[in-house]
Structures are given as C-alpha cells and as structure tokens.
Amino acid sequence: MLLEVRNIDVFYGSIRALKDVSFTVEKGEIVSIIGANGAGKSTTLRAISGILRASSGSIIYDGHDITHTPPHLIARMGISQVPEGRGIFGNLTVQENLDVALSSVKDKKTAGPNQDKVFSLFPRLKERRRQISGTLSGGEQQMLAVGRGLMQNNPFMLLDEPSMGLSPVLVEEIFGIIVEINRLGKTILLVEQNAFKALSIAHRGYVLETGSLVLSGAAAELRNNPDVKKAYLGG
Amino acid sequence: MGQFLQQLINGIQIGSIYALIALGYTMVYGIVRLINFAHADIFMFGAYMGFFLAPVMTKIFGGAFIPTIIAAMLITGLLGFVMEKLAYRPLRYKSRLSALITALGVSIFLENFCALPFVFGPAYRAFPDLIVAGNLPISASLGLTIPYVLLLDVGVSVFLMVLLFWFVNKTLIGKQMRAVAFDKPTASLMGINIDVVISTAFIVGPALAGAGGILYGTTYGMLGSPFLGIWPGLKAFIAAVLGGIGNIPGAVLGAYVMGISEAFATSVNSNLGYGIAFVILIGILLIRPSGLLGKFMPEKV
Numbered sequence: 001m002l003l004e005v006r007n008i009d010v011f012y013g014s015i016r017a018l019k020d021v022s023f024t025v026e027k028g029e030i031v032s033i034i035g036a037n038g039a040g041k042s043t044t045l046r047a048i049s050g051i052l053r054a055s056s057g058s059i060i061y062d063g064h065d066i067t068h069t070p071p072h073l074i075a076r077m078g079i080s081q082v083p084e085g086r087g088i089f090g091n092l093t094v095q096e097n098l099d100v101a102l103s104s105v106k107d108k109k110t111a112g113p114n115q116d117k118v119f120s121l122f123p124r125l126k127e128r129r130r131q132i133s134g135t136l137s138g139g140e141q142q143m144l145a146v147g148r149g150l151m152q153n154n155p156f157m158l159l160d161e162p163s164m165g166l167s168p169v170l171v172e173e174i175f176g177i178i179v180e181i182n183r184l185g186k187t188i189l190l191v192e193q194n195a196f197k198a199l200s201i202a203h204r205g206y207v208l209e210t211g212s213l214v215l216s217g218a219a220a221e222l223r224n225n226p227d228v229k230k231a232y233l234g235g
Numbered sequence: 236m237g238q239f240l241q242q243l244i245n246g247i248q249i250g251s252i253y254a255l256i257a258l259g260y261t262m263v264y265g266i267v268r269l270i271n272f273a274h275a276d277i278f279m280f281g282a283y284m285g286f287f288l289a290p291v292m293t294k295i296f297g298g299a300f301i302p303t304i305i306a307a308m309l310i311t312g313l314l315g316f317v318m319e320k321l322a323y324r325p326l327r328y329k330s331r332l333s334a335l336i337t338a339l340g341v342s343i344f345l346e347n348f349c350a351l352p353f354v355f356g357p358a359y360r361a362f363p364d365l366i367v368a369g370n371l372p373i374s375a376s377l378g379l380t381i382p383y384v385l386l387l388d389v390g391v392s393v394f395l396m397v398l399l400f401w402f403v404n405k406t407l408i409g410k411q412m413r414a415v416a417f418d419k420p421t422a423s424l425m426g427i428n429i430d431v432v433i434s435t436a437f438i439v440g441p442a443l444a445g446a447g448g449i450l451y452g453t454t455y456g457m458l459g460s461p462f463l464g465i466w467p468g469l470k471a472f473i474a475a476v477l478g479g480i481g482n483i484p485g486a487v488l489g490a491y492v493m494g495i496s497e498a499f500a501t502s503v504n505s506n507l508g509y510g511i512a513f514v515i516l517i518g519i520l521l522i523r524p525s526g527l528l529g530k531f532m533p534e535k536v
Binding site: 049050051070071072075076080081083087089090091092096099100101102103104105148152 | 407410411413414416417418420421422423424425426427428429
C-alpha cells in the first residue's frame, strides 16, 4: 500500500471539514475522489501534503507516518501536489517556476532529463519558458502546474481539480496527460468535480459528501451506480 | 545650473544610503508582510559597529574600509537573524498586528539598550576616517565638486544592489524567496523550507542596512546617538512605500526620488528637508497607494 489514510478529522477553526475519512491508494493506481463543491476534496489533499493538519487519525505514506510532517519534507519524501487553481508563482517566469520545484529534489543531476520530459509532454512551456507565468493562459498555467509537479520527480502525485476552468478540448488534453503520466509509472490521487472524466480514467474511486466518504469501489462500478449517476453524472 | 547639479549629486549620495536601508524593509515585507520598524536600529547598530571595529581592522589589515564594512554586515546580518528567531517567529501564526507592535517594541528596546552607558552610550562620537578625505573637482566654472566619499557611497551601494539583484534573480534561494513572497503554502509544496527563506531575508536585509550604517558614518563623520537610525530609517521606509512596498527595484527608485527631493528641499530650507518626506508619503498614498512600481494586490482571505 502506498498511501493509507486512517480515520482523519480536519477542522477549519470550529468547522469540521473532514469526518473520520479513511481510504487507501495502491502503487501504480489512479484513484479519483469525486464530490460536490465544498465536500472536502481539496481538504483531503491538503491534509496529505501537510498544508492542513489532521486533528485525529493518521496518514501513512510508504510505511512512514506523515501526519505531523511539515509540507516541505513531505514533498521531499515523494509526494507532489498540484494545487487547486494551479497555484503557479505568477511573479516568476515559466522556467523559474520549474526551477523552484527542484527545491524538493536531492539529486540535481536528474533535473536536466526531467525537464526534457516535461517539455516533451508540454511543448508550449518550452516555447514560453522566459515568459512571466502570470501572463499565461489558464490552460498553459495548468500545464505549468502539472509540469512543475513532474519536475519534482516524485512517485506519487496529488492532483486538485486539474480540469477547473479549462475548455472541453483542454480538459481532454489534460486527462490524456494524466493517463500518460500514470503509464510512466506514477501513482495518482485525483480529486475532481468533473466526476465523469475522473471516473473514466481512474482504477478506483471514492465519493465524498459533506466531509465523509459515502461510497467506494472500482471506477466502472461507481460510474454505473444509480445514486452516483443521479448526483454527479447528470442522470 | 551649478547649484542644481550639486544638489542632484547630493541627492544621489543620500539616496544611495536610503536605498540600502529601504531594500531591507521591502524584502522583509515582501516575505512576511511585516514592517520591521527595528530595521532602522539595525542600521544604527551597523554604524556603531564601524565605530568600534575600524581601529581594530586598521591594526589587523592596514586599510580599514573593506574589512570594516564586511564585518559590520556580518554582525548586522546575525542581529537580524536572531531578532527574527526571538521576536517574530513565535508570532508567525498570530495576528499581524502583534508582530507589528513587537517590531515597535524591538526598535525601542534596541535604541535604549544601546544608549546605556556600558553599551554604546548616549554621547556623540566622532566616526573614524575610513577613506582619504578630499574632493574631485568637476567644473570650476560651475563650482561643482564631488567628494570622494560620495563616489564611495554610490559605488558601494550600486555594487551591493547589483549583487542583490543577482542573488534574488539567479540563485535558487533567491527564486525561492520570490516564490515564498507570492504564495507560502504552494512554496512549501515545492519542498521549500519557509523558515530558511524567512531567515535569509532577515539576514540579507539587515546586512545591507549595516553597510548603509558604515556609509552613513563615513559620510557624516559622526554618530549622534543610538537614536540616529530613526530619521534615515523613517525616510527609507517612506521610500520603500513610494516605490511599492515588497518591490525590490521599487525600493531603489523610491530611495533615489526621496534622496533627490530631500536635497533640493534642504537647499531651500533645512526644515523642509524633513517635511518633504511626509509630503511625498501623503502624496503617494493619495494618488497611487500601491507605490510607483507596486501592483495593487487584493487582500487574500
């Protein structure tokens, strides 16, 4: 088991955003967590990457308890998060965004080949490497956010709403790239409002509702579940 | 014409010293959103380090200026590092107002502690001569001369500013600083240790202020009292606001605008030299509150 989340609770002040959430991710999988806006999807990812703290329960990554590990060390241990709303550094150039992602990489010799890999997945980034990233289009910013995550060369990637705000063509493209990244050997935990797309590329899925996991199963199974269909797949 | 050029030159000289101080205000603000009022006193501390170290350095190295300024920068850098660790770090996740009030407290503490008789003492001190005194005549017909110390002030400031721009733009830690200034949680996801970056800002800014202190002592040849940082500090702070607080080139621009306007105002009336700083402050807050080079940033909630 690569990741095991055991009974975590997360609070924002006095509001309980996650209630007793438990799930697992196996090596090599794409796992999708779907749910409505405000269900706690991003909160779940932020608790794993260490930006938020679980007040109870534990998070085990690759045999290590990371529940209380600071985020920069979690990034160095092998987990990359592509944050919601892209979270690129708008004051830095495209190249500089990729450079700072290397902060989590011990062996800087891998940086060159890794960057070539990122540029071959996203040729647009190579064209625009000297541009200030705040001036990129939404789609390009999303590519940069994913590319930056790939620069870290971590085996496990957390993707937060990668399709948000993108045109249907770009959504297709970005999901294609996620599958490609998975094929290259990375394990992926994906949270999405676009439940149909998320379940169509995933191996397994979970449904999150107001802070609790209410359903789980193989992605195909969830896609055919009448409740899921009604609530998240538009009938 | 000669008078005009002479004031312009004077303004560039004092602007250079303001720039070194203003950079520290703006770097720290950019990263932790704190106006470090004690920064002015770090500048003072640097000037006093020059006073105490110059004779020692002369004995060891023969020449005094370069070893003295380097030693002063190291000491003020250390002071900034310790200050952040002891005073500001414990308040990192508390309200910003607490840190601001603490900064005022640290400032008052440093001034009064240093004024104690067994520390620096409250009395006037003559600053040792670190360079040869003299003037470079530029134009006899215009009556224009450039003192050597002016060339030193401008030269050292520009050198340090170029070094800082290289550091911030080209090194990994510099890029990390800019990333942290933009978005701390995401920066930590990149594997950036936020504490290290904040400490760096609290070392580099004060080191520049320390260099400014040495230049100040060399330029004016005296240290009035451990409260001497207040006015230059205030003017440099206004310069940072004028340029757009958090913006590094802005701080430099603001400092030169401040220095030059002050030189001209002083040539009219010496009290006006003090007043002009506030005229500029009120003006910029009315017309362009984000500063000359600053961007309007909506407060994140």
